[in-house]
Amino acid sequence: MEKKNLDWENMGFSYMQTDKRYVANYKDGKWDDGALTDDANIVMNECAGVLQYAQTVFEGLKAYTTEDGHIVTFRPDLNASRMVDSAKRLEMPPFPEDRFVDAVEQVVKANAAYVPPYGSGATLYIRPYMFGINPVIGVKPADEYQFRIFTTPVGPYFKGGAKPITICVSDFDRAAPHGTGHIKAGLNYAMSLHAIVTAHANGFDENMYLDSATRTKVEETGGANFIFVTKDNKIVTPHSNTILPSITRRSIMYVAEHYLGLEVEERDVYFDEVKDFAECGLCGTAAVISPVGKIVNHGEEICMPSGMEKMGPTTQKLYDTLTGIQMGHIEAPEGWIKVIE
Ligand code: PLP
Numbered sequence: 001m002e003k004k005n006l007d008w009e010n011m012g013f014s015y016m017q018t019d020k021r022y023v024a025n026y027k028d029g030k031w032d033d034g035a036l037t038d039d040a041n042i043v044m045n046e047c048a049g050v051l052q053y054a055q056t057v058f059e060g061l062k063a064y065t066t067e068d069g070h071i072v073t074f075r076p077d078l079n080a081s082r083m084v085d086s087a088k089r090l091e092m093p094p095f096p097e098d099r100f101v102d103a104v105e106q107v108v109k110a111n112a113a114y115v116p117p118y119g120s121g122a123t124l125y126i127r128p129y130m131f132g133i134n135p136v137i138g139v140k141p142a143d144e145y146q147f148r149i150f151t152t153p154v155g156p157y158f159k160g161g162a163k164p165i166t167i168c169v170s171d172f173d174r175a176a177p178h179g180t181g182h183i184k185a186g187l188n189y190a191m192s193l194h195a196i197v198t199a200h201a202n203g204f205d206e207n208m209y210l211d212s213a214t215r216t217k218v219e220e221t222g223g224a225n226f227i228f229v230t231k232d233n234k235i236v237t238p239h240s241n242t243i244l245p246s247i248t249r250r251s252i253m254y255v256a257e258h259y260l261g262l263e264v265e266e267r268d269v270y271f272d273e274v275k276d277f278a279e280c281g282l283c284g285t286a287a288v289i290s291p292v293g294k295i296v297n298h299g300e301e302i303c304m305p306s307g308m309e310k311m312g313p314t315t316q317k318l319y320d321t322l323t324g325i326q327m328g329h330i331e332a333p334e335g336w337i338k339v340i341e
């Protein structure tokens with residue numbers, strides 16, 4: 001298979017249409033067989049549930065080219081099961097987990113020419129999503145749904161790649177207690193748009209959201225979980241029922257403990273203790289591990305000791321181990337890597 005002639009090294013995190021996508025439809029209480037299609041457009045009724053009441057959930061994962069030339073994905077089974085949780089919370093029919101993983105494989109294979117080469121710094125981002133498609137005018141769940149997966153080659157989420165970013169403590173809340181912060185619903189992102197536009201307008205790369213009940217605890221950003229490194233080299237990550245259970249974060253915590261022999265803690269992280277950490281990073285599929293150099297809270301700056309030039313040493317070790325596993329030059333724990341071809 002010949003790769004597309006793309007500028008792999010200089011890609012941003014943006015949408016590029018690729019050749020094939022997967023579509024399955026839910027009607028009369030069941031999912032159809034699903035198939036790949038060339039058509040990137042969706043035609044739906046003006047009153048579709050997704051358009052009126054935002055009944056949509058999604059996932060994000062990546063395909064990587066390994067050092068020895070295989071195309072692999074990273075823990076797609078966890079995306080499949082998280083999407084089931086998301087769907088249930090929005091009263092949508094879950095897409096079967098085995099079919100999710102199979103559909104990911106089909107779409108990646110069909111777009112293999114767009115999977116960036118090993119060492120380019122780019123990856124193929126895979127976006128599964130589903131939405132209510134039949135007309136809904138009273139507030140209730142749709143009866144018909146569409147599940148789709150498209151792919152797009154991407155570079156780093158934050159411009160500058162591994163360069164530390166500056167974030168601000170948001171005055172807006174991301175998720176309510178007992179709300180939908182723990183699922184990957186489009187509505188969580190729609191309501192974060194004003195906050196991110198405001199942060200960018202004020203010169204910040206991202207928002208740090210605090211828990212909306214007490215505004216004392218660190219939650220996450222608009223698209224990634226937090227990890228912190230203590231001065232005595234422990235890895236700390238916020239525990240909260242209102243953040244997305246990041247697959248990257250869960251993997252990093254495992255890698256920290258079992259590959260690097262570090263102590264790990266998932267617990268409440270109070271904003272007041274952030275000034276005492278040695279390193280801070282954002283972790284997620286898109287973000288990978290993006291170092292945070294500075295956190296600003298209404299003009300008050302917390303400068304991480306790791307500085308604004310490069311990742312802190314422990315963040316770097318976590319990054320190297322995680323991406324080493326994903327790119328195939330470090331042995332993965334059982335079941336983490338799914339070889340596509
Ligand atoms: N938190 C939010 C709000 C996200 O959108 C994402 C991205 O998926 C993450 C965390 C990271 O999750 P994961 O590592 O599973 O991609």
Ligand code: COI
Nearest residue numbers: 060061223284285286287
């Ligand atoms: C991902 O990391 O896959 C996400 O969905 C986050 C989003 C901000 C791009």
